[in-house]
Amino acid sequence: MNSISVFYLLLWTGVSSFKFEDLAQYVSTHEEDFIETLRKWIAVESDSSDITKRSDLDRMMDMTAEKLRLIGGRVEMIDVGAQALPNGSTIALPKVVTAQFGSDPSKRTVCVYGHVDVQPAKKEDGWATDPYDLTEINGNLYGRGASDNKGPVLAWIHTVEVYKALNIELPVNVKFIIEGMEETGSNGLDEMIVAQKDTFFSDVDYIIISDCVWLSKRPAMTYGTRGNCYFFAEVEGPKKDLHSGVYGGTVIEPMTDLIGILDKLISPSGKILIPGIREAVAPLSDEEWKMYQDIEFDVESYKQEIGVDELMYSNKVDLLTHRWRYPTVSIHGIEGAFSSSGSKTVIPAKVIAKFSIRQVPNMDPAMVEKQVTEYLQSVFAKRKSPNKLNVTMIIGAKPWLADPTHPLFEAGKAAFKRVFDVEPDLIREGGTIPVARTFQDVTGKSIIMLPIGGFDDGLHSQNEKLSRHNYIEGTKLFIAYLHEVSQIKKY
Numbered sequence: 001m002n003s004i005s006v007f008y009l010l011l012w013t014g015v016s017s018f019k020f021e022d023l024a025q026y027v028s029t030h031e032e033d034f035i036e037t038l039r040k041w042i043a044v045e046s047d048s049s050d051i052t053k054r055s056d057l058d059r060m061m062d063m064t065a066e067k068l069r070l071i072g073g074r075v076e077m078i079d080v081g082a083q084a085l086p087n088g089s090t091i092a093l094p095k096v097v098t099a100q101f102g103s104d105p106s107k108r109t110v111c112v113y114g115h116v117d118v119q120p121a122k123k124e125d126g127w128a129t130d131p132y133d134l135t136e137i138n139g140n141l142y143g144r145g146a147s148d149n150k151g152p153v154l155a156w157i158h159t160v161e162v163y164k165a166l167n168i169e170l171p172v173n174v175k176f177i178i179e180g181m182e183e184t185g186s187n188g189l190d191e192m193i194v195a196q197k198d199t200f201f202s203d204v205d206y207i208i209i210s211d212c213v214w215l216s217k218r219p220a221m222t223y224g225t226r227g228n229c230y231f232f233a234e235v236e237g238p239k240k241d242l243h244s245g246v247y248g249g250t251v252i253e254p255m256t257d258l259i260g261i262l263d264k265l266i267s268p269s270g271k272i273l274i275p276g277i278r279e280a281v282a283p284l285s286d287e288e289w290k291m292y293q294d295i296e297f298d299v300e301s302y303k304q305e306i307g308v309d310e311l312m313y314s315n316k317v318d319l320l321t322h323r324w325r326y327p328t329v330s331i332h333g334i335e336g337a338f339s340s341s342g343s344k345t346v347i348p349a350k351v352i353a354k355f356s357i358r359q360v361p362n363m364d365p366a367m368v369e370k371q372v373t374e375y376l377q378s379v380f381a382k383r384k385s386p387n388k389l390n391v392t393m394i395i396g397a398k399p400w401l402a403d404p405t406h407p408l409f410e411a412g413k414a415a416f417k418r419v420f421d422v423e424p425d426l427i428r429e430g431g432t433i434p435v436a437r438t439f440q441d442v443t444g445k446s447i448i449m450l451p452i453g454g455f456d457d458g459l460h461s462q463n464e465k466l467s468r469h470n471y472i473e474g475t476k477l478f479i480a481y482l483h484e485v486s487q488i489k490k491y
């Protein structure tokens with residue numbers, strides 16, 4: 001066919017249909033451009049935890065909106081209100097960016113969620129390179145936010161850009177919701193999702209989140225995250241701190257009481273001792289056990305990674321299930337306790353323990369709050385201490401769990417097969433991504449987590465990176481995924 005007839009064919013059909021090889025080829029030839037864009041995004045210190053960086057964060061949201069507009073999206077910047085500061089004043093929250101590409105009712109509609117704020121990072125923290133100057137070393141692109149989550153967000157934007165550039169019709173309608181407060185608790189986002197439930201989300205079929213990483217070198221899809229209930233347990237005794245040489249032996253010490261009750265939360269072998277918690281956990285089915293057996297995970301290198309000789313369990317299934325699908329108690333710290341170097345002989349008058357319990361199906365944070373409070377009060381009562389115990393739950397984030405046999409995951413398998421030529425692992429996440437649960441509860445839509453980050457990307461840590469390979473092949477994966485999702489039958 002000569003170029004003139006190609007021209008007429010295009011005029012006649014408008015846009016051409018899915019041609020994976022052409023799209024993938026375009027990604028390969030534009031690899032350097034895509035890395036350049038990532039470099040520009042990494043250069044913005046969009047640290048949401050530092051209010052002195054709020055103008056950088058606002059600029060990051062503007063850049064995101066601009067990029068989406070440039071490739072033809074219908075973009076909106078949603079005002080989600082203000083953030084209260086400890087000194088009583090307020091500061092405007094970064095706007096949430098939404099975008100829409102296509103609104104064909106005969107097509108599926110996916111909504112990609114991501115965030116462009118980052119964790120704090122300073123060269124002095126131990127970075128080998130400037131965290132805000134994207135630097136490539138041995139095929140890895142180092143920079144704060146490279147993997148969490150600027151790289152994956154750009155890979156999604158480039159996915160749409162590539163379809164547009166080649167004038168190939170998007171197989172599904174694509175929406176974006178990109179926020180700037182994820183690293184500090186997504187302030188304002190829940191309310192925005194609730195407010196837009198019947199507007200922005202009304203025609204969305206599926207929600208895609210690419211804000212996590214693989215478990216090993218083998219690609220993976222994530223179908224669950226744990227929630228978290230975070231507690232303060234405060235024991236208050238004398239009206240002021242005392243000297244142990246002067247008063248020790250006569251006072252019933254708050255710290256001794258606190259350590260005594262903390263010791264009753266979990267046994268040395270990891271058994272949670274709070275009545276009702278273990279009973280609430282969904283039983284492990286045979287099929288589930290089998291799925292865990294199939295996951296690629298090396299116990300020895302896991303030990304090496306964290307620097308221990310022995311773990312709570314010795315086999316893969318026990319380790320992974322206790323990391324992802326069973327609850328656990330972690331004690332984080334004690335406020336008011338003496339913790340500096342040296343040997344101060346203080347008896348602290350008031351101490352506050354901080355501990356949390358990771359949540360899994362079918363635990364309910366409201367129930368957990370009651371169970372923990374009643375249990376600790378009863379354990380404390382047995383001590384017959386005159387001190388006062390006050391237990392409060394300050395965070396109650398629910399877990400999220402999807403059906404890994406849902407067509408969304410089948411579509412993911414097909415896309416991974418096409419681009420990476422492997423069957424991906426089906427994994428869960430031990431941490432909490434509260435927005436997944438919010439999307440599920442508010443919109444009722446099916447959700448998939450489709451990560452492209454590597455297991456060793458070092459999210460939130462020094463020397464965060466995304467490999468060039470994962471960034472580029474990940475973009476091809478998303479291109480293939482949109483096609484696979486368009487093939488899901490409507491029920």
Ligand SMILES: [Zn+2]
Nearest residue numbers: 148149182211
């Ligand atoms: Zn993230």
